[in-house]
Amino acid sequence: RKEVEQDPGPFNVPEGATVAFNCTYSNSASQSFFWYRQDCRKEPKLLMSVYSSGNEDGRFTAQLNRASQYISLLIRDSKLSDSATYLCVVRGEGTGGFKTIFGAGTRLFVKA
Amino acid sequence: DTGVSQDPRHKITKRGQNVTFRCDPISEHNRLYWYRQTLGQGPEFLTYFQNEAQLEKSRLLSDRFSAERPKGSFSTLEIQRTEQGDSAMYLCASTGQSQYGYTFGSGTRLTVV
Numbered sequence: 123r124k125e126v127e128q129d130p131g132p133f134n135v136p137e138g139a140t141v142a143f144n145c146t147y148s149n150s151a152s153q154s155f156f157w158y159r160q161d162c163r164k165e166p167k168l169l170m171s172v173y174s175s176g177n178e179d180g181r182f183t184a185q186l187n188r189a190s191q192y193i194s195l196l197i198r199d200s201k202l203s204d205s206a207t208y209l210c211v212v213r214g215e216g217t218g219g220f221k222t223i224f225g226a227g228t229r230l231f232v233k234a
Numbered sequence: 235d236t237g238v239s240q241d242p243r244h245k246i247t248k249r250g251q252n253v254t255f256r257c258d259p260i261s262e263h264n265r266l267y268w269y270r271q272t273l274g275q276g277p278e279f280l281t282y283f284q285n286e287a288q289l290e291k292s293r294l295l296s297d298r299f300s301a302e303r304p305k306g307s308f309s310t311l312e313i314q315r316t317e318q319g320d321s322a323m324y325l326c327a328s329t330g331q332s333q334y335g336y337t338f339g340s341g342t343r344l345t346v347v
Contacts, residue, residue, distance in 0.1 A: 156335055165339060166307075166336075217329070218282050219269075219280075219281070220290055224277045226274065
């Protein structure tokens with residue numbers, strides 16, 4: 123079992139649609155959670171952190187369920203520019219790299 | 235430009251040659267990471283520096299790979315005797331004291347032919 127698992131997609135949605143991605147993680151001791159966005163052949167960019175209380179940034183809402191060990195990302199009113207790969211990132215305690223695990227990503231295509 | 239810089243952006247090399255990549259992190263960031271990403275996969279951790287000290291190395295970093303950060307500023311990643319399986323995007327990231335999230339550079343895309 124992978125430490126961080128995501129549905130690779132692709133998700134094909136029309137503009138204006140609402141789309142949700144889930145990500146599951148295996149290490150119950152994980153401390154921090156993030157969503158990154160990666161455009162084709164570009165570097166990943168931090169989209170938002172994920173908190174237990176849930177957090178929202180404009181059209182994007184992220185939630186964490188520690189009991190079930192999954193995090194989610196909801197995108198409302200999808201735009202063409204939202205087309206990208208969304209990477210789930212789970213981090214353990216400390217600053218090292220071993221405890222920061224990236225998922226393989228979920229691809230989203232938003233069509234006119 | 236205050237972001238993370240990587241050089242070169244692209245590198246094509248013949249199998250068996252040595253290559254070296256450079257990363258300049260955000261100046262106030264003391265933590266620097268190297269990752270490798272292949273098509274359809276997320277970034278995989280290679281190595282981590284805090285200031286000039288290399289604190290972690292993945293088993294992915296075979297004896298053909300070496301990384302340095304001699305003055306705690308820029309870092310280099312060298313691959314000796316390249317193999318076709320080394321073809322990938324090599325990403326550098328840095329973080330500061332807040333440890334909020336990574337800032338990645340644009341990456342170096344290596345193609346071994």
